[in-house]
Amino acid sequence: MITGGRSFVSSPPAFSNDAKRLLVCTGNTVSVFSTSTGLQTGELEGHGAQVTSVIVVPASTPASKVLCYCWTASLDGTIKYWDFAAPELMRTIHIRFPIHSMVIPSISSERVESNGKYPDLFAYVYIEGGKQKEEQPHSSVGQIWKCNLTKSRLVGGVTLAKTERPGSITISPSGKYIGIYEKRKLLIWEIPGKDSEHHGYKKIRLHHTKPFTVMAFHPTEKVVAAGDVTGRILIWRGVGRRTFSNEINGGVNMDAEDRPGVRDNDDADSCSTWHWHSAQVNVLFFSSDGSYLYSGGREGVLVVWQLDSGKKKFLPRIGAPLLYFVCSPDPSLSSISSADNRIQLLRMPSMEILKSISGIKLPSSHMEIYEGFGSGVVLNHTTGLIAVPTENYRVQFYSLFDDREISEVQICERNHQPGDEITVKVNLVAFSSDGSTMSTVETRLPEEGIGSLFSLKFWACGLQSKHFSLSTVIYEPHRESGISCIAFRPTGHMAVSSSYGGDFKVWIHRHEIPTKDLTLQNNGWTCHAVGSYKKKPMTAAAFSSDGSVLAVAAEKVITLWDPDRNILLTVVGDSLEPITTLSFVGKTEYIVSASRGSNPQLTMWSMSKLCKIWSYRLDAEAVACSMDNSTFAVLALSRLSKSMEPAETTLQDAEGVILLFNVENPVPLSTWIVSKAQGGGLSFVRSNPRLEDEVEPKTPDEVLAYVNGAHEYVLFNPYGGQAGKVSIPHRRNFSVSDETERFGYTSIYGELPEFNLKIDQTPFPSMPSEETWKSIFSGPSHSLPPLPKLCSDFLESLLERRSAAVE
């Protein structure tokens, strides 16, 4: 069983001390990536729930840089201590409450006390208080506790704060202050230099009129920055001078008029506001020398503010809302996590993107499923790839077996502003059975009722099976009506698109032999035939496995056609609701159809008998048929079948069930209960997709791939009991980081480019030719000679030169 497709951006990552590894919280595990290659090198497995914090123990001496220890905290209520080089679990501390955030202020100062002992290490954890009673809805559930890591126990009686919901704790780079934001206030505590179990804490509050979303501490000065939901960045200076200073006269300066911008009686000298972001600020980070502030938000632009002058620099076109910005111990490397499940490594002063670690694209909040349009993800049977339409009009190809991104295809052009209105949606993606052709349908959403446009695109795959190139674009293939389904014929170059407008079109791929140069343009997809049945909306379509029969669902009936001659063969059956999914089961003569709505139904039809074999009242989210044998799997939402249960119906994650059927038998072969089934996908995938590579005589085994609504997936062998028999080759070979160490000049500036001295030595063209005026202005403007020089040449060239042969 392979699981994958986890979110890389649920929590901020952490760099190792030598900045060669990046520790990313990925669900229940922590994945270790190499920063030089961007590939995964290891994994820390052991937590039982989502890991929320990872803290690398910093190196106190240069020699200890090779030490690879880290602390992790998880929602399962444990704190674990790891050696992530091995990787090996070293210690576990049980807190028994879900930890949402953890900071360890004194982790960097490993001072030895006079008696030769190390002082105790304390962590501050933001836990979700579990023992809250249901009848007190307003009681606070988030609490900050103190934990003695050395002695593996909580420090009793120390609760720094109680909040309505747990959030994240921010720590200052020096470890002297920790702070949280809650609604419209910031709370900042001073952590004493010598932390002990019994200690009083000084606390200040800073207020604002809008809810905060992020905060940051200046490394050296008493400066705190915070971002709010409207995109403003507030910068307080002289924070806590009254409260935190040890002098008694520190609090004299109570003069309200001398604190411009500071609200109420907050303990700060001044507060300035910067407003560039148009939407919520998610990222705030001071550079290590304290002279720059990094900020980012919904716009997907990283802004660098010079703190003293307010000048801005930008790194635009990141393409998705930013979530985290993390600096590494190596000053030239940092990482940005963005909401499209991607971590990008930046070379720092220049802010150029070195590497990007992409997870599977997350379902976006904007991608609400259109009525009648299929769920987003499409699994390719042969190549083991999953195609995910993303928010920014792309389709991402993600390898199920490798758990990493393969490529991306831009379906249509778009602006690089992530937050703006979605105007185009990629509705449907379909593949031919060999994976060589992709077809997409995109919808331009109407603005104020006009301007709606459907376009059907066919893409051809390159030889390396990496890149798709656009082959044919058909605008409005079915006039104004939307396309419900695209299906490829398993054999030959034919596709069918069915539309709600009441017709379907058969498209064929025409191979024009390029006899002349001009006919190359005709190498594309053209409409072969149009069919309709009683003007009924065509809601689904499928080819039989041998390609001889085309089944098109005309609302509640199934029409069978001869695709080549476009002849209606017969009409089968009648269902209660319009059919949404239609599929031939393997190489058999059976069709499985699913209809949804108020009377959902899963029906098995026999083509030979032209009748219904059996049917279930099931709300099928997805249907997958095996290519080879006569089994098929159904992903059904359990909300109807389990409606009797009182408690479980309120679950958010639309519990679903996967049922594996054989055609002849209405009793399912096996059943799996899954979560987050809404919007999920299901497919049989060949377990060793590259048939060409491995010449194996036996038929390829199939595994079932299930992708849930959060785009997490699992691959498993559906033929249950004999799990050992069909072994899925676990092809997760972690790449070994084997890059050569770079030092000196190249470590800072990179390799020197090889200068091509020949280019530099080429002089300006001296224009000896007759028609100087034609070529004198050619070339890029920066390489042209100065204008006075050009002018005389130009005029001279216009003059007729008397030939030298006059004498």
Add this chain to the structure above:
Amino acid sequence: MLKVYRSSVEWNPSAVVALATSVDGSQVAAARANGTVEIWLVSPGSVGWHCQLIIHGDPNSRVSSLVWCRSGPRGESPLGRLFSSSIDGSVSEWDFSNLRQKTVLDSIGVSIWQIAAEPCKDVQLNAKHETKSYENGHASPSSSSGVDEVENSDSDDDNTNSKYAVELYEDNDTETTQLAMACDDGCVRIFCISDGEKLTYKRTLPRVSGRTLSVTWSADGTRIYSGSSDGFIRCWDVKLAYEIYRITVGVGGLGSGSDLCIWSLIALRCGTIVSGDSSGTVQFWDSQFGTLLEAHSYHKGDVNALAASPSHNRVFSGGSDGQVILYKLSNDAVASADGNIIREAIKKWIYVGYVRVHTHDVRVLTVALPIGHEVDMPPEEKVKRPRRRVKPLDFSYHKWVHLGVPVLMSAGDDTKLFAYSVKEFTKFSPYDICPAPQRMPMQLVQKTVSNQTPLLLVQASHWLDIYCVRLKHSTASDITPGPSGGAAPTDLVARVKSKAGRRIICSTISSSGTLFAYSDHVRPSLFELKRSKSDRGSWTVNKRQLPRELPFAHCMAFSSDSTRLLLAGHDRKIYVVDVGSAALVHIYTPRRKDEAEELPPSEPPITKMFTSTDGKWLASINYCGDVYIFNLETSRQHWFISRLDGAFVAAGGFAPQNSNILVVSTSSNQVYALDVEAKQLDDWSRRHTFSLPRRYQEFPGEVIGLSFQPSSSLSSVIVYSPRVMCLIDFGTPCERDDDSYLAAGQELASRKLPSNGVLKRKLKVYELETKHGGKKNFEFCAFRDPVLFVEHLSENSLLVIDKPWTQVVESFDAQPVHRHIFGT
């Protein structure tokens, strides 16, 4: 129920080009592009700004800079003397005793971009006592009679202080104040202000390349800093006239472009120079070495103006992007790593925040200490107000304005003046102190002799317009200040242009509508308006003769029977001319006491005159707020009323019902009804003037006029400001009640120019209107657009002249600052 007719006239206010704060910090002079200078101040006992004076200067010479200089050893005025430089290279003094512009330095041949006065050595002393009291900032020294004892002692104290100051001053061996001028040819010229009429030349600093655009003195007066158009700041030794150092102003180390203009420079007491340049950068320099301390480029256009708070730890910059930005000196102690040792404090100028209220370029900034009197408001009532979506703008102004609070003023091309709190700059919204800048004087004649249509006289800068207000075909609306009010179309009847394009100072029209008169800076003129008998449509204007010896006038009025023209001449006498015979009938000299008439006039010039309907009384009011009552029948001065509560008279008039009652509204928003005959306050006034409702005292905006109901039975008056009007019924007592009305009214009035919540506001207006039906005294009615003039047309109809500010903005020469709206 009152019916409201609305009408609109041409209204072209002119941009503010210079601002200057008087020496004592109490008054602000604003020079406009059309050559007028306004004096703004906060009258004692209130917090609202009052335009005390408007002096019309030469419209052809454009003022480039204004400065108040300490008066010479004569030292009669605590304000100092107001000088202005002009683009044509001349320097003028603005004479408050004659209300005119006096050229004190003929053109030097090149443009003067900025002038700066030498700082006085006793700034500190001034600063100490300036919060005490200058009665109205009165320019005249002989102000003893109307001032009570406490204030006398204050002014004594004041005198001793200034004596001490003078001694100190003489120690420094400088007789006079020096004026440095930044000249277009690259020189800085220094002139001395002497007691004489003219400036005396002192020296010229060496000429440098480029144009000198800005100049400032160091705090001790030994150095001059000048900024030029080629991006240099030069530091000069004043005594030896040599260059100490020069700073090359560059942006971010790019070096100076040849076209980097240093528009503004100020030198702070702590030895920091602040420069604002055309690249939008405000830079702080160490004046000892000329090194850069901080650079802030938050402006998106040129930085036009800089100003420092009195404590010199805040600096404001105003730019052509309409922003005013605050920088603050922060002494951030940097803690070392372990946090125990605090190293020496690092002083840094940090950006704090900006406020953008101007729609056009901000041209000038100044900081004033306008309030010399604690406002004796009742103790702050703790009224819990429900949280509103829109906080009333004006109300916040009342929160921060109090005694001794420095106020920042900004002005620019959008002709408005805004006041900000220096200390709580980011906390409070700015206060629009002049919602209707350069309001044109208007006069309405209700029933003319020729026909029964009302005539409206509008005084523009160079001409007089007479409009006929048509009421018959227009639909009057109820008292709704919204745009749905009935529009009263006005027909232009006559336009009389002044001779040779001279600026008109004052004008008047007789109550019969047949005569009107104006005065420019040379002489007054009288005209007759007739409707020709032949064809009904046309009107004819004939010039009438006036006695030759008449001087030009600051104010004019006709007697109620239109037989006599009364002129307040610039020689501070009041002339009475019989219109029929064109003969001078009598000359009054306003006096404080019944002294000998022969003495030359010593009182400040008269700027307002009112005549009673029975023709018996003439009330003349000078710009300091003193009222002189003359009996026209006996040709004697009847009564002298010194400033009422020390405030200025903002508007006044005789009640039509009882000619003995003079109603006066002061700048501190008090209403007095004076019984002229009996020389005392009227009954109503005695009972109620000192207990007016609070909501009236916090009247939004300055009262600009009164309008009486022209009936003989009712005794009510409408008091109006550009934002609201208020009906006061003298028949009913006024009750003190909650100030929720005020909040509502202010909320209405506080609408900003680009408002999108129009619909919601309109609803509120209607709401207010329904309340108005309750006929309560001191009822407010807010206006949508700035109102220029309100007058009764008849017993129950009202003419309101207003103009939407957006239309006014369209008439400006300068384009509004382009603001990129996100997403467009």
